[in-house]
Amino acid sequence: MNTAKPALLSIDAIDVHYGAVQALYGVSLHVNAGEVVSVLGGNASGKSTTLKSVLGLVGPTQGRIVLDGREIQGRAPADVIDLGVASVPEGRRVFPDMSVDENLLLGAYPRRKHKADIAQDLAEVFTTFPRLAERRKQLAGTLSGGEQQMLALGRAWLRRGKLVCIDEPSMGLSPRFVDAVYDVLFRWKAAGQTILLVEQNARIALELADRAYVLQYGHVVLEGNAADLAADAAVQKAYLGAA
């Protein structure tokens, strides 16, 4: 299954249980450095669970997860993040009672010792997201959903991670904001950022991704090149539908 050269991230046959319910059955996938990999699937297909196991938010009962040569399954989220992972969580999860500034700053928490670098990156984020610059002192809870998603992206960027995990960035956003979010992701990709993306919106995810995996009921049912999958009749029927 595995490719010859070591992947940045490889998930090897993991099982995940929630109580008595099994959510993942021997899921394997890998992400090479510089690659954008997308995990697709309907609700309860296990795609978010896959991402959460990488981040240490759930622990697999079976299998291994290797990041950059180190086994990380079952480790605490903070340990995983320390190894160079950034996360854009599902539902944005900005800190509502903290200012935009503070939210962004917290993104740089693992490298808090490097003050000068952080200041520089912060300035970059504000150039990219002028709307955030305007609202620096505003509480994040008062931002609109789209603005919060921008904030979550900016926050993750400040981690400067070698791998960014993104969970459903288009969820609950209007098409216009979905566009704006993916604009940012396309630019990250162009800059060589490695991304593991979980997305329900298959059409746009396949546009962005190099490779993709399709999950169903906790199993990987399809994997391959994004362009091939986009052309696959079964995928089209199940996930692209008539949009």
Add this chain to the structure above:
Amino acid sequence: MSAFSPICPAIAEYGASFKNAVELYLDKVNADGGINGRPIKLIVEDDRNSPQEAATVARKIVATPGVVLTIGSWSTTASLAAAPIFAEAKIPQISPTSSHPDFTRQSPFQFRQNNTDDVLAQYNADTIHKKLKANRIVIPYSQDDWGVYTVKATTAAIEKDGGKVLLTEAVIPGAKDFRPLISKIKAANPDGVFIALPYQEASIFIQQLRQAGVNIPAGGGIPLTSPKFIELAGKAAEGVVVHSIFFPGDPSKKAFVDAYQAKYHKLPDQFAALAYDAAGVGVAAISRVVQSGKPLTGQAVRDELANGPAYAGVTGVSKFENGNVKKDPTFLVVRDGTFQLLQQ
């Protein structure tokens, strides 16, 4: 075999005094061969000074075979809760300390070792008005049987003797911040304060009173005779005058005081002395029953208590009249951290 059962209150200091004193007395009796060679057995139950617990404990005691006398409880409230149960079981109950007149009115089975509040009220008035020469008096009192009755009776006694009570204020058990009350007291400008509070509240009250620069004479009743009052109040207790029917410094009490101190390494307080006498009165009554050859029952012991001769104990002479006694007070003052006889 006969048995005693004191009910001990939760206020540990009092409870320990009770238990220690009764144990001391019974050890002495049993060491001397008991009553006609029969030892007396003691059962101790803790009623946590709660009426509910007192009732439960009383049920447990009356259900124990062989019990002919009970000593307790500490507060009138708890004693009253237990009283009907003992009355129903025909077991005499001697409370060393319940001072509310109602207690001995419950049934012919209730006795006490201390003065009733009516008698004590006059001693209270004497303390503040006669001994400390105060005329314009304030009284903080605790909002319980003892406090409410005491403030009423003491006020009456003071005013009968020509003094004036400017302010009385109820204090809820457990109160600790008396500054609002003290500001009111300051505003009333009294020349004496009579403290009708349990020693714990009283010690904080007197500290805060002195702290506020109110240096008027202060007197107190029975609760303040506890050495714990001086311990807690520290320097603020200096000069406080109390009346007591027991003073450990009295040479005639030396045998009791020495024995108590030898065994428990501290001075007996008034509560210990009262419990000691309760045990003494009770044992005397039991031995009279045994000697008369009558069957040893609670009823027989009660009759002996009620009709027997006077008993001279460490707190004075006990001769029951409707379950009550009358004992003369000694006036004490706090000097150098101990109680001393008040010199006139």
Add this chain to the structure above:
Amino acid sequence: MVHSLPTPGSTQPGLHVQGLSRHFSGVKAVDDVSFDLLPGEILALVGPNGAGKSTLIQLVSGVERPTAGRILLGDVRLDGRGPERIARLGMGRSFQTSRVFPALTVWDSVRLGTQAGLLRGGGTMHKDPGSGHGRLSNPLAEIAGELLGLPGWRRRRAEADARAETALKRFGDRLWPRRDQPAFSLSYANRRRLEIARVLAAEPRYVLLDEPAAGMNPSETAELTDLLLALRAEQPTLGLLVVEHKLSLVRRIADRVVVLNQGRVLATGTPAEALDDPEVVEAYLGRRRTRPAESDAHLG
């Protein structure tokens, strides 16, 4: 099934939102919005995130109070009434986050939808339009009925349970076989279905659905679309207000569309008119994607 028409004398049947505004500390979440929802009509409320759609549903259902404006059901004022009174006037609603009474069984959860009707004498919500303002039976009668199992009360209960069963069975075998499982054990999509079933069990005159298809895949969305169309066919006087991002659904079911943007009505009309309005396209659909050049792509 035949349903009674609005009370005679009601001058304007339907739900009327007139100049409605809701301000949160300076932010105008809803700003002077007016529209009508007539009996038998399906109206879709669309617009970008933060346009005020959900706030509007909260206002109409009484969860939030408007800052200004009026809401009328027939000639009955709704604004200022609490959510339960509004619900008892025949207005059912679902929530964006599907609120399903997690620890209750699926069956009990749906039966709760029938309880208010039961309290009103066994009638359903739509039978008593406008009048009485949702008068309830005496609580003592209820206790007596339940404790003693009085026949009248049992009959009413049985009728209510029949309505609950019908509502659950609308979703085929998605919910009915799971009726004894706790609601929290359901999948996301099934929770949405359960919530809609509970709303329908009350047999309301108007239904407000807040993103009913969120979390459903295209085939599930299509299934829901069919269900709503079937419902409309069955109950020709039912008024349906749907907030939805999935335009496939909106285009198929809506008679009319109201497009909101930044709290204001941007356009109203048939789906084709409203959604193809250039201003709407600009505000809502966004520009067509142009891949950014590699060079300016350092950060994002």
Add this chain to the structure above:
Amino acid sequence: MLELFASQIVNGLAIGQVYALIALGFSLVFGVSNLINFAQGALFMLGAFIAFTGVTTLHLPLVAAAALSVAVMSLLGMLLERLALRPLENAPYIAPVLSTLAISLIVDQLAEIIWSPEGQAFPVPFEEVTYFFGSAYITSTDLLIFGFGAAAAIALTLFLSRSWLGRTLRATAQDRDAAAQLGVRTSNVKRLAFGLAGALGALSGILVALYFKSVFPQMGLPYGLKGFAAALLGGLASTPGAVLGGLLLGIVETLASAYIGEGYRDLVAYTLVLVFLVFRPQGLLGDRRLDALGGLGGAGGAMPSTSVLSSSSSQRKATRVLELPPWGFLAVGLALALLPVATQNAYVLQAVAYAIIFALLVASVTLVSGSLGILSIGHMAFYGVGAYAVGILARNHGWPAEAALLGAAAITAIIAMVAALPLLKLSGHTAALGTLAVGQIGYLVFMTWLDVTRGPMGFIGIPAPRLGLLGGYTLASLTQKFCLIAVVVAVGLALAQRLLNSGIGRVWRGIREDRLAAHAAGLPVRRYILLGFALSGLLAGTAGGLFAYVQSVVSPESFTVSASILLLTLAVLGGLGNLTGAALAGFALTLLPELLRPFAEWRMIAYGVALLLMLRLRPNGLLGAR
């Protein structure tokens, strides 16, 4: 007059700053863990006692003893988090709150065992100076407390807003999972918060000991409650709010004490808490989060629910629920009524009688706390109303037992409904706080309304129950009373179980599970909450009435908030919302301690440990929460 008023304000500020200091510890923990830490009072008390031991036994100078105490209490605070709260992270929402209650039960009792229940003089190493301003005065101790309090508040504010650690603390407070995904070790952060709270508790304990120049093992609960009330008035998670709330509380209760009477101090204080809960639950310097404490969990992608039984992770396990049918209660009751055939031992009968009464009482708690989902930390107030009502009706008015019991039940039901009125809009923690205030107010009314209750003196002379329907037959013996109790309780429980099984019970559970959804479904939520309280009051009042008949004396200390906490504990042990479990727990755990009477002082500790274990191993209770 004006001068007196001014000096009373100064007095209020003096005690108020004491409250403020305690409140700071609460707000810190609340901010980070969204948890009302009922153990804070215990930490506070323990801090004072450790310093006391340092000075008296170890002969340390005060400063060294204080430092020792602060260090030990920081560690204990962290230990508390590790042992009592961390294991409950994914447990039902109610579990951590109860866990801190259990800890406070254990610590308070242990302190009584270690240091004796007596107050002890706290040695003050410096000469106290009093400064007079007209008739007003402040002492050097006041200034010392002010100095430390202000320093603590400022340091805390700066720490939270300026340091990385402080920022992670706030981030963790707002969204723990999100903070974890940024690399924050949230468990360390939480532990830090509890360590800080422990340190603050110790500091405030020592300062309070200096203020009163004494330490008491019982000071944890009353001062904990006051500190907590202060934090609530100020706005629970707000540092300046804690200070402001403390001062406000101090001034208000001082004025109450000065102008209404010393006995009314606490009554006014808790009424103020209730008023705030109704009109401004977010406090003076509000924090919106308290509103959300009803458990809206929706933001995290979890299922929205206002249930106290729902867990923070959306995966919940369904538990088996063991319940008696209504007739089962009747059968058990009748069987128990035959006990006097087996034994005539009055002590046994009395103990079993109390146990049966408690079974009914705990059932009444579980109705409100379990089925309706409003944690009741003040239920003893209703029990007390029933007891006093029977006392008054039977003794003062000579009513027969049937009438007196029914009357007491009805009066209690009405009072319970009135008490529920201010709670109607509250849920989750805020509702629990409301019931706590109601419980305190009830207790204080029993204490102060001398004309009716005779206050601490107790209401005495309640006659034996006389059955009017049996031609005035009097149940004079305990055996007869016992049968009356068994029958009445069985009937009460059977009726309650029937209601719980009915549509009404379903609506109660629905309101508990999601109050907003219940509103939206057109359910008359207020009516059902009142109905729940009425039924609960009915049962509690009946239990109280029976209690009055067995006891023949009623006094306030049977109805304290600590006892209410114990009741709630029993309800949880039985399985919240499960009437059978409640009755069983109430029965068994009232009877069990009788067997262990010689170890009475360990009883509370045993309850506390049992509760901790239960929360950890079987959070749904013995027979399963329903």
